[in-house]
Amino acid sequence: MSLLCLEASARLRSFTGAAHELHLTQGAVSRQIQALEQRLDVKLFIRRREALALTDAGRYYLDEIAPLLQRLDRATANVMAFKGxxxxxxxxxxxxxxxxxxxxxxxxxxxxxxxxxxxxxxxxxxxxxxxxxxxxxxxxxxxxxxxxxxxxxxxxxxxxxxxxxxxxxxxxxxxxxxxxxxxxxxxxxxxxxxxxxxxxxxxxxxxxxxxxxxxxxxxxxxxxxxxxxxxxxxxxxxxxxxxxxxxxxxxxxxxxxxxxxxxxxxxxxxxxxxxxxxxxxxxxxxxxxxxxxxxxxxx
CATH class of the missing domain: 3.40.190.290 (D-Maltodextrin-Binding Protein; domain 2)
Structure with a gap:
């Protein structure tokens, strides 16, 4: 879930927008990102009032995991549509x-x-x-x-x-x-x-x-x-x-x-x-x- 929160927050540049898309609360998304940052021991976002921005580490990490998330999303859709x-x-x-x-x-x-x-x-x-x-x-x-x-x-x-x-x-x-x-x-x-x-x-x-x-x-x-x-x-x-x-x-x-x-x-x-x-x-x-x-x- 933390990776989905990362991708949605980066794309929408907002924890609130990500929360709406993922059907979570804004606080839940924020906690997921904080837990991921603690686990990686790096800051992934620069938190600005007008919009979120990825740090260099966040941009690198998202570029690396984006194809995996796309494959996961496609696999989920395939299982749902074709029942395996x-x-x-x-x-x-x-x-x-x-x-x-x-x-x-x-x-x-x-x-x-x-x-x-x-x-x-x-x-x-x-x-x-x-x-x-x-x-x-x-x-x-x-x-x-x-x-x-x-x-x-x-x-x-x-x-x-x-x-x-x-x-x-x-x-x-x-x-x-x-x-x-x-x-x-x-x-x-x-x-x-x-x-x-x-x-x-x-x-x-x-x-x-x-x-x-x-x-x-x-x-x-x-x-x-x-x-x-x-x-x-x-x-x-x-x-x-x-x-x-x-x-x-x-x-x-x-x-x-x-x-x-x-x-x-x-x-x-x-x-x-x-x-x-x-x-x-x-x-x-x-x-x-x-x-x-x-x-x-x-x-």
Missing amino acids: RGGALALSVGASVGAYWLIPRLPDFTREHGEITLNLGTRVGPVDFSASPIDASLEFSDGQRPGLRCDFVLPLVLSPYAAPSWTGLHGRTLDADTPRAALIQHGTLPGVWDEWFIQDGIPGGAGRDGPRYEIMSMALNAAVAGMGVVLLPGYMAEDHVAAGRLRRLSRRQLRYSKGYYLVYPEEAAGMKPLQIFRSWLLGQSEHGPGIQQTVMRAA
Whole structure:
């Protein structure tokens, strides 16, 4: 209760306002804060007549516990609403794998598990679970996240694609004579064209002249517009190939050193919605169920 009093008092800048929201007396809220300050041996609030203000220690402490309070509030709401049979799962997903691989498969999950609500968001880079109400993340990484569980879900296997308008001018063969300025770069895949050409015995550095796009979906759209050749996974390119907007320029594939992992804190592993989603997700992988799990712990 003292933590709830802290959060409400800080947000409303008033013990009276917090008391009204929490259905307590103003004195009860004040005593809860005083007891918490005594236990921590720090002052959490500067008590002013016009409004309360957090001390530096109070602001730090509230920033640390806010995600835990949000998770607690969501867990309480889920239990009340679903009686332990389901609930909501807050999931962060990489933009490209989310839009082109995960979301087209979600209708199956929804039909099988209508008791679970998936709330999806996206962000660039790894999730900081200590500062976010996110439960789990499907993210592009090497699976080395100290202190977190990382389940391998999907490899990133790439092939070269270009629009018919581009191949009409430059041919459908990708080799040492391909214009280097036409090799579209991914901001998230540094050096990927070098890896591709090194496999053909062409020295590194051969693929660094083309335009650079921050995310894979932008690189895809640039290729569809005829701006060059792009390395893409099949799940992003296949619909465009079927519609005649892209052509695959090689049967060869490149498996990138990183892949997609389901990442979540140790304490979230017991969440029923996460357990159900994890089992379903690993079943969607090209490798099927039974993926080896890597648990990385902080030293």
